[in-house]
Amino acid sequence: MTETPTLSHVDDQGQARMVDVSQKTSTARTAVAAGRVIVGAEALRLIRENEIRKGDVLTVSNVAGVLGAKQTSRLLPLCHDVNLQNVEIEFSLDDEAGAVDVRAITKTEGPTGVEMEALTAVSIAALTIYDMCKSVTKEIEITGVRLLAKTGGRSGDYRRPAGPRNN
Amino acid sequence: MTETPTLSHVDDQGQARMVDVSQKTSTARTAVAAGRVIVGAEALRLIRENEIRKGDVLTVSNVAGVLGAKQTSRLLPLCHDVNLQNVEIEFSLDDEAGAVDVRAITKTEGPTGVEMEALTAVSIAALTIYDMCKSVTKEIEITGVRLLAKTGGRSGDYRRPAGPRNN
Amino acid sequence: MTETPTLSHVDDQGQARMVDVSQKTSTARTAVAAGRVIVGAEALRLIRENEIRKGDVLTVSNVAGVLGAKQTSRLLPLCHDVNLQNVEIEFSLDDEAGAVDVRAITKTEGPTGVEMEALTAVSIAALTIYDMCKSVTKEIEITGVRLLAKTGGRSGDYRRPAGPRNN
Amino acid sequence: MTETPTLSHVDDQGQARMVDVSQKTSTARTAVAAGRVIVGAEALRLIRENEIRKGDVLTVSNVAGVLGAKQTSRLLPLCHDVNLQNVEIEFSLDDEAGAVDVRAITKTEGPTGVEMEALTAVSIAALTIYDMCKSVTKEIEITGVRLLAKTGGRSGDYRRPAGPRNN
């Protein structure tokens, strides 16, 4: 017989379940995530002038974020393997807040969304900024890591409502 | 010219060959694998009552098995990269045998089977159980790691014949 | 001759530099990091009652965070390989804020600190919580990822000053 | 203050705990593990005559096992990173049983044992044998994966008692 076997009586033993996407249709999908790294005025100036001792903070963090996005399913246990068509990371410097804003876009064609890939790209890029600036100041903080928008998939498109935290 | 280049005269030098699946058709595929971890009565009781010092054995092993399945092609040299649509791991406790039975189902749509992914999920989950119980007893043993069934692919469906070892 | 070779005239080409720790002394080191995942009241209730469909959120996130900490030097380009002696992750549920608070402690004996390992543990655990709750609500946000304290190393011990953001 | 911070009131939330080895002393450590892959008479003959289509089964499995041992702490969530001083894998062919016996020795100097590294080496080598022989027969089974002996560490040396399963 050819029907798919099923598991009976799981009994809540070993509680970690991927979503079975074998019945989902493949569509074009994108996700946009953002986050902020508050580094303070001094570190922000050094980043802008490319004078952080460990190197070019934004390019190194960009590389780390892109590589991190491609590791998502190895880092987050219940995420599916995805062949990303693109990972794009943008940084902007907010002088007033003494912060680097990180934004990532991910794209694929497939049965699963790429929200977690965008959020992982932002998180790993943010951690790399943290690592490269921590000899300048210890008062660093990563905030506002969140999904801004997604397209594709059965649940449809999404755009995060505007609000005090949502730029 | 556009034809695929070929390698001539391999001469038995460097003997490790993947199967070329470029001519295989993509079909829905599933695999079911099983294995047993004999831990003894005392460790089994502690697992059931969730009192193993290192934590919730079945959930931790479930996570490890799912992550392990996604690492199959990095662990087994001649396996192809596969984007799994699902990995599902089930545990059952056999008091008489003092054993945890592990069962894994894997699914994909593609030109290659997912038997080794299911077997890797079982093996890594079993090793995690071993690791988490080894402070209770050293007489642990992993047995009966085998393919129970598969569907899809040119070679057709397969179900392991019943027998003393095949539950 | 046996002296260590050096690189001359780097000329700002290829700006990414690890810190050379060959002259640093090996000491016992610890770090504590924290972060918060705002998931809202409904998801928080489901986490508490262990009714999130994907499984036991806190145990899965704990496992992901521990594994993530051990991947730090592969994720953050300029971090050194470290053999961690311990990674400990704690969760607490804040009903008023609709949030899960994550805290991680890392320990090693060596020439480099383990701040980034603690921060990576928190980030990967937080992303896993995000992933497991995102079918309940899309309005999730990771905030307050920061170092709380560290001990060991030449720069001495550090404890983050109290403040509105620093619990 | 410089004392190590501790986590209070874990409340059984997120149950996955590494053993804190920061107080353990570093000693020389070895472990020996074994396992068996039952492949049947035909596949065994092909392995012996090096005629398995995918290549030299024992050398490929040896490489996979050595690489797998070095991945142990990334595969088994609660294992510590270890710098192995040696991984040695031996195969013997048992004609009567139609089986390949796998044995692995691991060595390190450190605060943690290397039992799981030896068991992982055996398991990954066994899975590679499985993968390379599965086009010859589907009735393959991995059995008897267990620790045979260990030396070093506070709990002292161990040698598995002789018995029907323990060669």
Place this chain on the structure above:
Amino acid sequence: MTETPTLSHVDDQGQARMVDVSQKTSTARTAVAAGRVIVGAEALRLIRENEIRKGDVLTVSNVAGVLGAKQTSRLLPLCHDVNLQNVEIEFSLDDEAGAVDVRAITKTEGPTGVEMEALTAVSIAALTIYDMCKSVTKEIEITGVRLLAKTGGRSGDYRRPAGPRNN
């Protein structure tokens, strides 16, 4: 709205960009790469007679190259994840040059080429040869790592022009 979001004003900050392949069509693709490891007469003789102390150089290097090809997108930051349909590595021994010639073919069906996968397979196989022979001689050198041919994709087929360096 469902259109794909875009990033505005990148400002040359964080300069690392993958190519967005979401608009590329999926075609059959192959690549052939080559390289040479000059090891000298003595090491070449030991390789041929399979007497290098560390083992069967060509099979171990073959395995390493195949596994390396599957790691390409984790090693080269701007490469896309690819599910390879085949990786094939061939070695030939050049007595006159005291060299091992390495050649790799990679295949996939998808929107991106597999040149870098073939080149990574050659490089990792070559480094493995280097590692296994370096106790025999220190005067080893890897040369001529280059793309020989590719098929598929919008830019069409390519065959490297003949020349003194291009065998």
Place this chain on the structure above:
Amino acid sequence: MTETPTLSHVDDQGQARMVDVSQKTSTARTAVAAGRVIVGAEALRLIRENEIRKGDVLTVSNVAGVLGAKQTSRLLPLCHDVNLQNVEIEFSLDDEAGAVDVRAITKTEGPTGVEMEALTAVSIAALTIYDMCKSVTKEIEITGVRLLAKTGGRSGDYRRPAGPRNN
């Protein structure tokens, strides 16, 4: 009994052997490796002016090389895990040759050398340069990947003899 177990009669089955370094003493060790990527005049100009479309070639390659060095023991089967104290990569542009010269220094304190880590850093950095320039020209070639010098270890220091290939 506490003596280290040994493997008897390996019989040339499964030929892949790490060197057992459990009896080696730990010393300070460094290695310097070099390599060249011939990209041609046009790509070299674009690298110098930082106008390669994929981004800042030298910084991205630097990051890739540093991360690659830390992956050495996962890529080269018989290399030991090493905690590197430093990885330093330098690039210089040779207009006459139309080439980027890559040089890497690695350092550790331990029982094994870090030659392969330096060579892997050079190779992965070189492959990244290749990847980022391949849309400009297909006639790229990596040459001269070799060890220039090492210090530490029983075999003593080494400096590659000068010669036409050895800059």
